[in-house]
Amino acid sequence: MSFPAAPALVDASVPCASCGARLDARCGAMADPHLDHLAALALRQTVAAGAEFMAEGEPAEHVFGLTCGTARLFKLLPDGRRQVLGFARAGQFLGLASCRTYTVSAEAVEPVHLHRLPRSRLRGLLDQYPMLERWLLETAAYELSIAQEQMMLLGRKTARERVASFLVGWAAGGRPCVPPLSHLHLPMPRGDIADYLGLTIETVSRTLTRLRIEGLLAIPSPSEIEVLRPVALAAIAGCNSSPTDMMRCDEERRQLHPGLGLGAGA
Amino acid sequence: MSFPAAPALVDASVPCASCGARLDARCGAMADPHLDHLAALALRQTVAAGAEFMAEGEPAEHVFGLTCGTARLFKLLPDGRRQVLGFARAGQFLGLASCRTYTVSAEAVEPVHLHRLPRSRLRGLLDQYPMLERWLLETAAYELSIAQEQMMLLGRKTARERVASFLVGWAAGGRPCVPPLSHLHLPMPRGDIADYLGLTIETVSRTLTRLRIEGLLAIPSPSEIEVLRPVALAAIAGCNSSPTDMMRCDEERRQLHPGLGLGAGA
DNA sequence: CGACTGATTGATTTCATTCAAATATAGTGG
DNA sequence: CCACTATATTTGAATGAAATCAATCAGTCG
Structure with missing residues (x-):
C-alpha cells in the first residue's frame, strides 16, 4: 500500500547502500562455521529497495539469511491495514515458518543482500x-x-512510550552489544514506524517532535536521530525491554554463538 | 493486581474442575512416546486457580507441560499495566525461554495440572x-x-474485530481440529480477556453485548457463550486468522505429530 | 440474609485518529 | 546548476473510538 509496486528482484552489480558490500561479500554476520556451510548452499541475491521477496500465503520454499540492509516483515488485513511485525537486519533469518506457506511478507526497506536457501536443503x-x-x-x-x-x-503502552521503546530498541537492535548507539539511522519511512507501533504517521511525527522539544532528541533529518538523554528516553520506554535487560539476554546468546546478533524474524 | 495474592501451590487430591482427572492421570494430551518419556522424568503438580507457577524474571529452572486446565501467560509494566500474551491449555509447553530467566509469568485461570521438568533434564x-x-x-x-x-x-484491529477474533480463536483453539465449537466455555474473567485484547473490561463487555443484540451470540452466563452466526462472526474477525487458515495450518502439524494440539506459550 | 466479587450499563473525558494544509526533501530533465 | 514534480514529513483543527469515572445489577459464599 504505502510503497511503490515492487520492481522485482535486481542484479548484483550495485554496491549495498549501507555497507558497501557486493553480492559475494558477507557483511560480517554469519561467522559460525555451520552457517558458512549453509551460506555455501544458498543462492546469493540482491533485492531492490521496496521490493517484496517473501509473500504471506505463498509456498514457503526458501529460508532467507540477510547479510546486508534492512527488511520489514508485515501482515496485511484484506482492507489494506498493515501491521509491521519487525525490521530484520544483517544476520537474521526469515522464513522459518511452521506450515507450508509463509505467514508473513517481507520487503526490502533499503537495498538488501540475502542468501536464499531451499527449504529442502x-x-x-x-x-x-x-x-x-x-x-x-x-x-x-x-x-x-x-x-x-x-x-x-x-496492547498497553501509550504513543509516547511506544515511540520511546522503538528508539531504545533500535539503538540496541542491530548491534545488541554494548553500548547502545546515541546516533540512530532510521532507514525506514515514518509509515513503517507507525505500522510497527500501531499508530499513524501523524502521531509518530508529533511524538518525535515533542521529544525533540523536550530536549530528549535531536532530529537533524527525518532519518537521523540523536539521542540526547538516553536514560530519560529509556525511562519513558518502560522498565521492560530496557537496554540493560535486553543486553543481558543478548549477552548470554552471544556466549553460546559468538559472532552473531539476531533479532526479530519469522 | 487484578488477582488475589497467589495462595501458593496446592496439593493434588482435588479433581480437576474441567476434566475430572487427578495428578497421576494425563488428560489425553502428550500421546507422543518421546513426550511420555519426558513426562516420566517430570514432577506432576496441581496449581490452584489464581496461583502463579512461573514468574517473569525468575531463574528459568523448569519447563512446564500442561495436562489439564487453563493458564494465562502475561507480562506486567512497572505501574501494573498487564498484557495477557495468551491462554495455555492441555498439551502446551511453557518456559522454553532463550535466556536464563523467564520472560513471561503464568498463572492458573482454573485449577491446572502440569508436569514440571528441570531444564537440565x-x-x-x-x-x-x-x-x-x-x-x-x-x-x-x-x-x-x-x-x-x-x-x-x-496494532490494527478495532474493539469489535478483536472480540470477534478472540471468540473465533477460542472456538478453534484447544481442539484445533474441525469443527470449531459453537458453544464456548470461557474459564477466564473479563479482565483477562480485556488484557489479552488490549482493551478494558467495559469495552469487552459492551462489545459482547452488542454482538448479542445483533444476534451473533447468545450469552446465557458470563462464562458461557453460544455462537449463533459463526460465519458472520468470522467475517468481523477478519480474513486472517480465519478458522479455515488456522485449521489448514494445524492440520499439517497434526500429520507430523499425531495426538497433539499445541497453542500459544513461551 | 447482607457482604463481596464480577459483569453490565451509563455519562463524560481523552488520547489518538482523521481530515486538511503547509513545508521539507529527493529526484528528474532541461 | 536550477526549476519543477513527486513524495515524505510536519503541523493544525476537528472528530471519534475507547478509556475513565460512576452506578447498578447479578451471582456466591460465609
Missing part, C-alpha cells in the same frame, strides 16, 4: 548439524520473547 | 531424542506465527 543440514537445530530453536525462542515484548507495547 | 532429552528438538522448533515457529497474528490484532 535446510532439512538436510539440520540432520547433518544437530547444533544448527539447537541454534535455530534458541533463535526462535528469542524471536518469540521479542514478539511478546511487542505485544505488551501494542 | 530437558537438555539431556534433546541430545537423546533429536526428533524432540525438531518438534520443539516447529512448535516455537508455530507459537511465533500465533504471536504475530496477535500483533496484527493489537
Whole structure:
C-alpha cells in the first residue's frame, strides 16, 4: 500500500547502500562455521529497495539469511491495514515458518543482500548439524520473547512510550552489544514506524517532535536521530525491554554463538 | 493486581474442575512416546486457580507441560499495566525461554495440572531424542506465527474485530481440529480477556453485548457463550486468522505429530 | 440474609485518529 | 546548476473510538 509496486528482484552489480558490500561479500554476520556451510548452499541475491521477496500465503520454499540492509516483515488485513511485525537486519533469518506457506511478507526497506536457501536443503543440514537445530530453536525462542515484548507495547503502552521503546530498541537492535548507539539511522519511512507501533504517521511525527522539544532528541533529518538523554528516553520506554535487560539476554546468546546478533524474524 | 495474592501451590487430591482427572492421570494430551518419556522424568503438580507457577524474571529452572486446565501467560509494566500474551491449555509447553530467566509469568485461570521438568533434564532429552528438538522448533515457529497474528490484532484491529477474533480463536483453539465449537466455555474473567485484547473490561463487555443484540451470540452466563452466526462472526474477525487458515495450518502439524494440539506459550 | 466479587450499563473525558494544509526533501530533465 | 514534480514529513483543527469515572445489577459464599 504505502510503497511503490515492487520492481522485482535486481542484479548484483550495485554496491549495498549501507555497507558497501557486493553480492559475494558477507557483511560480517554469519561467522559460525555451520552457517558458512549453509551460506555455501544458498543462492546469493540482491533485492531492490521496496521490493517484496517473501509473500504471506505463498509456498514457503526458501529460508532467507540477510547479510546486508534492512527488511520489514508485515501482515496485511484484506482492507489494506498493515501491521509491521519487525525490521530484520544483517544476520537474521526469515522464513522459518511452521506450515507450508509463509505467514508473513517481507520487503526490502533499503537495498538488501540475502542468501536464499531451499527449504529442502535446510532439512538436510539440520540432520547433518544437530547444533544448527539447537541454534535455530534458541533463535526462535528469542524471536518469540521479542514478539511478546511487542505485544505488551501494542496492547498497553501509550504513543509516547511506544515511540520511546522503538528508539531504545533500535539503538540496541542491530548491534545488541554494548553500548547502545546515541546516533540512530532510521532507514525506514515514518509509515513503517507507525505500522510497527500501531499508530499513524501523524502521531509518530508529533511524538518525535515533542521529544525533540523536550530536549530528549535531536532530529537533524527525518532519518537521523540523536539521542540526547538516553536514560530519560529509556525511562519513558518502560522498565521492560530496557537496554540493560535486553543486553543481558543478548549477552548470554552471544556466549553460546559468538559472532552473531539476531533479532526479530519469522 | 487484578488477582488475589497467589495462595501458593496446592496439593493434588482435588479433581480437576474441567476434566475430572487427578495428578497421576494425563488428560489425553502428550500421546507422543518421546513426550511420555519426558513426562516420566517430570514432577506432576496441581496449581490452584489464581496461583502463579512461573514468574517473569525468575531463574528459568523448569519447563512446564500442561495436562489439564487453563493458564494465562502475561507480562506486567512497572505501574501494573498487564498484557495477557495468551491462554495455555492441555498439551502446551511453557518456559522454553532463550535466556536464563523467564520472560513471561503464568498463572492458573482454573485449577491446572502440569508436569514440571528441570531444564537440565530437558537438555539431556534433546541430545537423546533429536526428533524432540525438531518438534520443539516447529512448535516455537508455530507459537511465533500465533504471536504475530496477535500483533496484527493489537496494532490494527478495532474493539469489535478483536472480540470477534478472540471468540473465533477460542472456538478453534484447544481442539484445533474441525469443527470449531459453537458453544464456548470461557474459564477466564473479563479482565483477562480485556488484557489479552488490549482493551478494558467495559469495552469487552459492551462489545459482547452488542454482538448479542445483533444476534451473533447468545450469552446465557458470563462464562458461557453460544455462537449463533459463526460465519458472520468470522467475517468481523477478519480474513486472517480465519478458522479455515488456522485449521489448514494445524492440520499439517497434526500429520507430523499425531495426538497433539499445541497453542500459544513461551 | 447482607457482604463481596464480577459483569453490565451509563455519562463524560481523552488520547489518538482523521481530515486538511503547509513545508521539507529527493529526484528528474532541461 | 536550477526549476519543477513527486513524495515524505510536519503541523493544525476537528472528530471519534475507547478509556475513565460512576452506578447498578447479578451471582456466591460465609
